[in-house]
Amino acid sequence: MPLEDRYGLPLSTTSDEAAAAYREGVDLMLAGWTGTAETLDRAIATDPDFALPLIARARVHAFYQQGDLARQKATLARELVTKRGTERERSHVETLALAIEGRLPEAIASTLKHIDAWPRDAVVLSLPLGAFGLFAFSGMADHDRARHELCERVARHYGEDWWFLTMSGWAMTENGDVARGRAVTERGFNLRRQNAHAAHAVLHAMFEDGSIDAADRLGAMRETG
Structure with missing residues (x-):
């Protein structure tokens, strides 16, 4: 049975620990609460090839105006998700990466298209x-x-x-x-x-x-x- 996020969307990891840390990190990010970065870092360390915590961490870097780090992680997440990721995860990573890069018209268009296909992807909906x-x-x-x-x-x-x-x-x-x-x-x-x-x-x-x-x-x- 595939692992899922809190909204029932499948996750491309076989690690229960990485999935749990990702779920917790997303909740902390959506709440604007402390511990977000550390929790996502734990998910990344547990499964380095899992793209979703990496792109979420990139977004946290962007919140803190750490542009170089945000773009570096977004680039790596794009590479990883093409090797191991569902169609939803590829669209998720690309949409967040566009936002991180400041490409607003493209990011908005990608967001709306993504939400039409996967309305319960709260991270993308939050954009x-x-x-x-x-x-x-x-x-x-x-x-x-x-x-x-x-x-x-x-x-x-x-x-x-x-x-x-x-x-x-x-x-x-x-x-x-x-x-x-x-x-x-x-x-x-x-x-x-x-x-x-x-x-x-x-x-x-x-x-x-x-x-x-x-x-x-x-x-x-x-x-x-």
Whole structure:
């Protein structure tokens, strides 16, 4: 039986340890939480020919403006996935690599095509979402609406997934549906409290609806928690 990620997508590794570390590393990355790099490094060390933790690690390097390291790992992941990878994994690696290289129009086109084929690939779906996603940096005037519509399109594939609720609610808030957005984001946050992106999204909604005292309490809790 093939190993899978948390969303039920097959992984091209035979190592239970590498698959487990990759799943954990992805969750940490999607939550914006500490330990992401170290966990992905463990997956890479356990199975050096497994391309997905390598491209995820490249993305973490990109978050920290470590461009050379990000591009080096993206290049290696491209090489590895052609030798041992499914069609989905090849598309996954290529889409993330395009984003890492700053090739925004190509990355957006590849993302949307990929999501049509594999809507539960959360790592790829994460690329256009959030305040620092591809849509926000694309120059499109209606990027808030685009994020919301994308989330609505794939919502049936995610149900009560903590990450998706966080990002979908955030998109609602930024698109002007603040009350619904806050409620959805808080649902996701309550499912996984160790989630910096959710805290950020909830604070956005609180400031938008005027809940300044609640925002201050949440901010204080995050600082001391």
